[in-house]
Amino acid sequence: MIRAVDFTARDLAELLLSPEEAVAMDASGRTDAAALLALYGWPERPGLVFTKRRSDLRKHAGEISFPGGRSDELDESLSATALREANEEIGLSPGAVEVVGALPPVGTFVTSYKIHPFVGLIGNELAHVPNQAEVEEVLSFSFDELRGSYAMRRLVRRGIPIHTPSYSVGDHLIWGATARILGDLLERLSFT
Numbered sequence: 001m002i003r004a005v006d007f008t009a010r011d012l013a014e015l016l017l018s019p020e021e022a023v024a025m026d027a028s029g030r031t032d033a034a035a036l037l038a039l040y041g042w043p044e045r046p047g048l049v050f051t052k053r054r055s056d057l058r059k060h061a062g063e064i065s066f067p068g069g070r071s072d073e074l075d076e077s078l079s080a081t082a083l084r085e086a087n088e089e090i091g092l093s094p095g096a097v098e099v100v101g102a103l104p105p106v107g108t109f110v111t112s113y114k115i116h117p118f119v120g121l122i123g124n125e126l127a128h129v130p131n132q133a134e135v136e137e138v139l140s141f142s143f144d145e146l147r148g149s150y151a152m153r154r155l156v157r158r159g160i161p162i163h164t165p166s167y168s169v170g171d172h173l174i175w176g177a178t179a180r181i182l183g184d185l186l187e188r189l190s191f192t
Contacts, residue, residue, distance in 0.1 A: 009042075009098060009100050009121055012042065012043075012100050012101070012119075012121075012189075013100045013101045015101070015188045015189060016100065016101025016102060016103065016119055016188065017101055017102045017103065017104065018101060018102065019077070019078075019079050019099065019101070019102045019118060021102070022101075022102030022103060022104060022105065022116060022117075022118075023077075023078055023102070023105075023116060025104050025105055026105070027104065027105035027106055027107040027114045027115075028107030028109075028112070028114065029105075029107040029108060029112050029113045029114030029115070030112045030113075030114070031070060031071075031111075031112060031113050031114065032070070032071040032078060032081075032113075032114055032116065033068060033069055033070045033071060033081070033113045033114065033115045033116070034068050034069070034071060034078040034079065034081035034082035034085065034115065034116045034117075034118060035065070035066040035067065035068030035082055035085075035115055035116070035117045035118070035181065036066060036067050036068060036082040036083060036085065036086040036092075036097070036117075036118055036120055037066055037103075037117055037118065037119045037120065037181070037185060038066075038067065038086060038092060038097065038120055038122045039119055039120065039121050039122065040121075040122050040123065040124050040126060040140065041124055041142070042121055045142060046142070046143045046189070047140055047141055047142040047143060047145075047146075048066075048140070048141060048143075048146070048182070048185075049066075049067065049090065049092075049122070049126065049128065049138065049139070049140050050064050050065065050066060050138075050139040050140070050141065050172075050174070050178075051064070051065055051066070051067055051089055051090060051130065051134075051135045051137070051138060051139070052064050052135065052136045052137040052138075052139060052172065053065065053134065053135060053136065054133075054134060054135065054136045055136065063176070063178075064139065064172050064173065064174045064178060065178045066117065066178060066181065067082075067085055067086035067089045067090050067092065068081075068082055068085045068086070068089075068115065068117075069081070069085040069088075069089075070113070072084070078116045078118070079099050079102070079116075079118045080094075081116075082099075082116070082117075082118045082120075083097060083099070083118075083120075088131055088134075089130070089131050089134055089135050090128035090129065090130055090131070090135065090138050091128050091129040091130075091131075092122065092128055096122055096123065097120035097121070097122055098120060098121040098122075099118050099119070099120045100119055100120065100121055101118075101119050102116065102117060102118045102119065103117040103118075103119065103181060103184050103185060103188075104184070105117070106177045106180050106181055107177075108176070108177045110158070113177075115177055115181070117181045117184075117185075119185065126138075126140050139172060141169050143186065143189070145169050146167050146169065146174075146182065146186065147186060149167045149168045149169045150165070150166070150167050150183075151165075151166060151167075151168065152164070152165055152166070153166045153168075153175070155175060164176065164179065165179045165180060165183055166179050167179055167182065
């Protein structure tokens with residue numbers, strides 16, 4: 001059995017898609033967006049950085065998500081979008097991220113985004129500063145916390161009941177596209 005501590009960034013990349021492979025994949029959604037799965041503590045005690053969106057925003061108010069957003073015409077690539085958005089939302093410098101791979105894109109049902117998730121290794125310094133215009137709080141959860149909080153839950157959104165994968169860590173509920181992306185990553189890295 002291979003232990004997580006035996007894994008390098010290159011080994012991690014082999015468990016993921018290359019950014020080029022992932023961007024070429026199709027998913028539902030009319031608007032391209034990108035998210036950064038900022039992975040810290042790799043490989044000994046891995047965890048991920050999330051944002052809690054402000055509760056007074058028009059879209060996705062109060063939701064937990066990965067740093068990310070819509071592609072901008074000035075972005076050189078979708079991975080550049082993810083890095084730019086992480087910098088704008090939580091002050092994570094693009095130079096502090098080693099993008100090691102990607103996951104298949106995920107479509108959103110209501111907003112029709114096609115989210116391209118990119119996995120990037122970051123250091124263990126988690127003193128990120130939220131952009132007060134968009135982000136209420138920057139959160140970090142270990143893989144152990146996330147795995148232990150998984151459940152299929154019945155939620156009611158916009159008056160419609162849905163049965164969806166979700167993660168509940170403390171007072172924070174991760175659901176929707178973020179939960180689907182997270183589930184894919186945790187499954188690929190199930191040895192940790």
